Amino acid sequence: MSVVPTAVATPDEHVHGRPDKRRAILDAAAQMFGELGFERASVDAIALQAGVSKPTIYSHFGTKERLFRESLGESAARLNTDLMAAIDGLDVTTRTWRVALHALGESLVACHQSECSQSLQRQIVAEVKRDPELSTAIRERASGPLLDALATKLAHLTDAGHLRIKDPELAAKQLIALTNAEMVELTAMGTRRAAADDARRAARAGVDAFLAAYAR
Amino acid sequence: MSVVPTAVATPDEHVHGRPDKRRAILDAAAQMFGELGFERASVDAIALQAGVSKPTIYSHFGTKERLFRESLGESAARLNTDLMAAIDGLDVTTRTWRVALHALGESLVACHQSECSQSLQRQIVAEVKRDPELSTAIRERASGPLLDALATKLAHLTDAGHLRIKDPELAAKQLIALTNAEMVELTAMGTRRAAADDARRAARAGVDAFLAAYAR
Amino acid sequence: MSVVPTAVATPDEHVHGRPDKRRAILDAAAQMFGELGFERASVDAIALQAGVSKPTIYSHFGTKERLFRESLGESAARLNTDLMAAIDGLDVTTRTWRVALHALGESLVACHQSECSQSLQRQIVAEVKRDPELSTAIRERASGPLLDALATKLAHLTDAGHLRIKDPELAAKQLIALTNAEMVELTAMGTRRAAADDARRAARAGVDAFLAAYAR
Amino acid sequence: MSVVPTAVATPDEHVHGRPDKRRAILDAAAQMFGELGFERASVDAIALQAGVSKPTIYSHFGTKERLFRESLGESAARLNTDLMAAIDGLDVTTRTWRVALHALGESLVACHQSECSQSLQRQIVAEVKRDPELSTAIRERASGPLLDALATKLAHLTDAGHLRIKDPELAAKQLIALTNAEMVELTAMGTRRAAADDARRAARAGVDAFLAAYAR
DNA sequence: AATGAATGAGATTTCATTCAT
DNA sequence: CATGAATGAAATCTCATTCAT
Numbered sequence: 001m002s003v004v005p006t007a008v009a010t011p012d013e014h015v016h017g018r019p020d021k022r023r024a025i026l027d028a029a030a031q032m033f034g035e036l037g038f039e040r041a042s043v044d045a046i047a048l049q050a051g052v053s054k055p056t057i058y059s060h061f062g063t064k065e066r067l068f069r070e071s072l073g074e075s076a077a078r079l080n081t082d083l084m085a086a087i088d089g090l091d092v093t094t095r096t097w098r099v100a101l102h103a104l105g106e107s108l109v110a111c112h113q114s115e116c117s118q119s120l121q122r123q124i125v126a127e128v129k130r131d132p133e134l135s136t137a138i139r140e141r142a143s144g145p146l147l148d149a150l151a152t153k154l155a156h157l158t159d160a161g162h163l164r165i166k167d168p169e170l171a172a173k174q175l176i177a178l179t180n181a182e183m184v185e186l187t188a189m190g191t192r193r194a195a196a197d198d199a200r201r202a203a204r205a206g207v208d209a210f211l212a213a214y215a216r
Numbered sequence: 217m218s219v220v221p222t223a224v225a226t227p228d229e230h231v232h233g234r235p236d237k238r239r240a241i242l243d244a245a246a247q248m249f250g251e252l253g254f255e256r257a258s259v260d261a262i263a264l265q266a267g268v269s270k271p272t273i274y275s276h277f278g279t280k281e282r283l284f285r286e287s288l289g290e291s292a293a294r295l296n297t298d299l300m301a302a303i304d305g306l307d308v309t310t311r312t313w314r315v316a317l318h319a320l321g322e323s324l325v326a327c328h329q330s331e332c333s334q335s336l337q338r339q340i341v342a343e344v345k346r347d348p349e350l351s352t353a354i355r356e357r358a359s360g361p362l363l364d365a366l367a368t369k370l371a372h373l374t375d376a377g378h379l380r381i382k383d384p385e386l387a388a389k390q391l392i393a394l395t396n397a398e399m400v401e402l403t404a405m406g407t408r409r410a411a412a413d414d415a416r417r418a419a420r421a422g423v424d425a426f427l428a429a430y431a432r
Numbered sequence: 433m434s435v436v437p438t439a440v441a442t443p444d445e446h447v448h449g450r451p452d453k454r455r456a457i458l459d460a461a462a463q464m465f466g467e468l469g470f471e472r473a474s475v476d477a478i479a480l481q482a483g484v485s486k487p488t489i490y491s492h493f494g495t496k497e498r499l500f501r502e503s504l505g506e507s508a509a510r511l512n513t514d515l516m517a518a519i520d521g522l523d524v525t526t527r528t529w530r531v532a533l534h535a536l537g538e539s540l541v542a543c544h545q546s547e548c549s550q551s552l553q554r555q556i557v558a559e560v561k562r563d564p565e566l567s568t569a570i571r572e573r574a575s576g577p578l579l580d581a582l583a584t585k586l587a588h589l590t591d592a593g594h595l596r597i598k599d600p601e602l603a604a605k606q607l608i609a610l611t612n613a614e615m616v617e618l619t620a621m622g623t624r625r626a627a628a629d630d631a632r633r634a635a636r637a638g639v640d641a642f643l644a645a646y647a648r
Numbered sequence: 649m650s651v652v653p654t655a656v657a658t659p660d661e662h663v664h665g666r667p668d669k670r671r672a673i674l675d676a677a678a679q680m681f682g683e684l685g686f687e688r689a690s691v692d693a694i695a696l697q698a699g700v701s702k703p704t705i706y707s708h709f710g711t712k713e714r715l716f717r718e719s720l721g722e723s724a725a726r727l728n729t730d731l732m733a734a735i736d737g738l739d740v741t742t743r744t745w746r747v748a749l750h751a752l753g754e755s756l757v758a759c760h761q762s763e764c765s766q767s768l769q770r771q772i773v774a775e776v777k778r779d780p781e782l783s784t785a786i787r788e789r790a791s792g793p794l795l796d797a798l799a800t801k802l803a804h805l806t807d808a809g810h811l812r813i814k815d816p817e818l819a820a821k822q823l824i825a826l827t828n829a830e831m832v833e834l835t836a837m838g839t840r841r842a843a844a845d846d847a848r849r850a851a852r853a854g855v856d857a858f859l860a861a862y863a864r
Numbered sequence: 865a866a867t868g869a870a871t872g873a874g875a876t877t878t879c880a881t882t883c884a885t
Numbered sequence: 886c887a888t889g890a891a892t893g894a895a896a897t898c899t900c901a902t903t904c905a906t
Contacts, residue, residue, distance in 0.1 A: 484866080484867090485866065485867045485868075486867085487866065488865080488866055488867075491865075
């Protein structure tokens with residue numbers, strides 16, 4: 001059902017070939033797809049970059065399309081790990097929860113403008129119309145869990161009496177939207193990294209607005 | 217300096233060819249590029265769709281790349297017109313400014329999920345890395361004016377004592393971010409249109425959060 | 433019968449259009465064909481260079497092929513004029529006929545490495561297989577008359593008791609062959625001009641060999 | 649440095665692909681380029697003639713241009729082999745050296761009007777302006793060695809007291825020029841083969857003139 | 865008579881994919 | 886299992902040539 005293959009979730013059982021070749025291919029694919037997009041990244045170039053032959057790629061992944069999906073799945077998983085780490089780090093019990101929320105905002109912004117996230121976003125947006133399941137896959141693997149975790153934290157903050165939130169899931173989406181509100185411009189649509197100061201200020205401004213709306 | 221050619225701004229002076237063929241080509245290009253993206257949309261297909269021959273396209277636009285840019289420029293201009301109309305419609309003087317702001321939010325959401333906007337966004341995000349000037353061009357033609365106009369309106373609302381906004385430009389970005397916060401999920405990343413009700417509710421929720429943060 | 437059209441021989445009666453346009457086209461054609469050859473010289477480029485529109489070219493010459501032939505015809509005629517002038521200048525009656533013959537050799541070499549001659553040769557050799565009549569046309573317009581005139585002069589020198597030649601036509605060919613013997617290398621196959629000194633020395637060496645063979 | 653690739657000099661080490669396909673491609677290329685020239689010979693036609701697919705050609709040679717160069721290199725090498733064989737066959741020690749020199753003249757003429765030589769000449773002259781290095785390459789591979797070998801032979805004949813030659817290199821060029829003096833006309837600029845008798849007579853006439861100039 | 869505009873045909877080149885070894 | 890070699894299909898772009906004005 002999920003587009004992202006099981007092999008990503010359980011990389012121990014290798015479907016095909018030596019795992020190191022598989023790794024090399026996926027790394028090369030992530031790089032090439034990230035830089036050039038699905039169409040412009042040629043299987044030849046990926047094979048060259050990975051140091052394997054083209055048929056090896058095909059024996060492992062069957063199709064350029066499937067290789068692409070697996071590559072995206074990996075990137076999404078990696079990004080998700082980073083984001084979840086940032087959210088898990090939010091301590092809602094301390095009195096300094098506001099500071100912690102600001103720190104979380106900065107982490108979200110940092111993740112958002114990471115090379116991994118930017119290229120992932122580019123690839124998905126570019127190809128999602130051709131393969132709408134990508135949307136589902138990514139939501140299940142990255143956005144969904146992220147929002148859930150964040151919503152849970154916000155609910156806790158509400159329970160603790162710090163915030164006044166009725167729909168935590170909605171609030172989570174709004175928090176993310178607010179922290180990223182300035183990033184489109186600062187990163188020139190994902191073309192370049194924003195200066196560290198600018199990113200921090202943008203995150204702070206987003207969290208501030210969020211607090212203005214929801215703090216008790 | 218601007219990537220978007222002058223012909224878009226002043227469509228009266230036809231650069232080349234009979235204007236109707238040029239129109240047909242641009243329409244076909246907008247459709248094909250919108251559906252398939254730059255790479256997968258072939259010039260052959262565009263020519264077929266436009267009912268002209270391939271060389272006609274090349275004699276008008278010289279390059280697939282240039283045709284793409286002109287097509288994007290047109291879409292951006294069209295989208296900009298719609299958005300500006302929505303913003304200009306916001307009456308900040310009446311006592312019912314809250315109602316008006318909610319209506320504006322709905323308009324923004326409607327524009328955002330219009331086919332034109334969605335496909336424009338797809339195309340830009342997909343190709344901006346290859347041609348970073350696209351980012352500048354679009355900001356100058358669409359996002360920039362839109363944000364300026366919206367910021368001005370918000371400043372007026374602040375002047376009128378309704379809102380409490382220090383940085384209107386930032387607030388404008390946040391308002392847009394908030395109204396769109398749920399749209400990514402509702403449109404499945406721009407893959408489908410949201411139900412009218414859902415869109416309205418999303419817009420309302422965004423404006424409500426905005427008001428919670430900034431209403432005096 | 434002749435490939436080269438009458439219009440070249442009698443440029444007064446213009447077949448089509450104003451003669452100045454015709455001139456401009458032929459000049460542009462000579463230049464483009466000379467630089468790029470028949471295939472690579474596009475009619476577009478010739479029209480641009482001539483400052484006329486493409487249909488004008490077609491209304492004057494009907495076909496790229498015919499334009500090419502007329503252009504070659506003109507070049508051949510021009511080259512022939514130069515060569516005939518050089519040969520006519522040979523005074524066989526004076527006692528200094530050896531000096532005159534050396535001067536003639538130098539003239540032949542000079543003509544041979546003129547831009548006109550080189551490009552003419554390139555074009556003919558390149559296209560003669562596709563259109564063998566070119567060979568006939570050029571022989572009739574340039575090589576033939578040249579050889580005849582030169583043979584006549586050599587016959588006169590024989591009559592005057594200076595040379596001992598049985599077959600003047602053959603001797604004429606040999607004289608030309610000898611003066612050009614070194615030119616292939618000196619001009620790098622017509623790619624560049626030889627230094628004036630080298631050209632003169634080559635001509636002298638050729639005439640010397642000719643005299644060694646045929647002087648009484 | 650040399651345009652002609654090493655693969656021609658050392659055809660044992662195959663650069664790419666199975667050697668037989670490479671051979672078939674080069675044979676087809678030699679034929680098509682020889683008949684039609686660089687521009688008019690399409691890669692499609694060469695692939696068809698060779699019985700391979702177009703991408704195979706590109707995987708072997710990378711570019712039409714490179715295929716052309718390799719093809720020319722082979723032709724030049726083949727022609728050089730023939731010419732060197734003819735020259736090596738000249739026995740300068742016997743009393744019948746005059747007969748041998750006439751035989752050599754006939755061989756030179758025969759080589760000159762061979763299909764290989766004619767088409768090689770056509771191709772080089774046609775393309776040398778676009779790629780002047782062709783001139784160097786051919787001189788190094790064919791004309792140069794030929795002239796050297798011939799000059800050496802002529803020097804030997806001078807040493808043996810048969811000829812009186814100061815500059816053997818120059819004399820070699822002149823001998824070739826003289827034997828070919830009539831061939832331009834006899835072959836109609838390389839369009840057709842001369843009758844055997846005519847070719848023999850032309851060779852004889854050229855050698856006779858040479859002897860008249862240089863025999864002691 | 866001259867032109868802007870249009871086109872059918874064909875050029876080179878690249879790509880994802882599959883055999884045979 | 887991995888690969889070198891091969892290919893069908895399709896891409897962008899150019900050209901000589903012709904209408905309609």
